[in-house]
Amino acid sequence: MVTDDLTRAAAARATRWRDARVVDVTHHGDRGVVLRLDVPDRIPHRPGQHYVLRLRAEDGYTASRSYSVVSAPSEDLVELYVERIPDGEVSTFLVDVVEPGDLLETRGPIGRWFVWDGRSRALGIGGGSGVAPLVSMLRHAHEIGRPELLSLAVTARSAAELPYVDELRAAKALVALTRVNDLPPGPTRLDAAVLGALVDPGATVYLCGSTRFTLAMETHLAVGGQPASTIRVERFGAGVAPG
Structure with a gap:
């Protein structure tokens, strides 16, 4: 029962939006960017899970996209790879505009199907x-x-x-x-x-x-x-x- 309660509590935390601080930005040519984020109250992810990033305009319009986690569960920062999509309203901002110190709205980790337990082939x-x-x-x-x-x-x-x-x-x-x-x-x-x-x-x-x-x-x-x-x-x- 305690384990079930902890699992439910972690799942509830994963669904909440929180502001993550961008710690590092590394560009992959002009094709993409590696973002390393400090996510407050972070829940360790499982390999294969993803995070959702949400951008918010001044008029209240929002756009969100999902990005797979690249980092290992034990790493302190959440690493994401963002590929530039032509005319993409989220990816172009993340690739071209985001800098260390910026805050990004995040939600995650998410996903149960596409995960590897590390115990089987x-x-x-x-x-x-x-x-x-x-x-x-x-x-x-x-x-x-x-x-x-x-x-x-x-x-x-x-x-x-x-x-x-x-x-x-x-x-x-x-x-x-x-x-x-x-x-x-x-x-x-x-x-x-x-x-x-x-x-x-x-x-x-x-x-x-x-x-x-x-x-x-x-x-x-x-x-x-x-x-x-x-x-x-x-x-x-x-x-x-x-x-």
């Missing part, structure tokens, strides 16, 4: 900024001393466009570059043959990226024999509010 597959929650899983795996439980396969058009590329390569993630393959001898695509070699019916698959990407990956995984019941998907794109 997992395969993470991400496209572009979809690698963000997988990096959180990667950092957690290293902190608990179980990196062998997590395999990663990620893709982008080039190394310059792949967030956290150095960290992913250091962890021996399979990196596929579709336009500029400047990290030989990696593959140019995550196709059926590549994913077929990674299929593990005993693992949970965490698949994150655009709608088109995730649908293609689900097909490749099914052809390779990965049970559909083991695949958890987080999509962005069609049907999701832009930027």
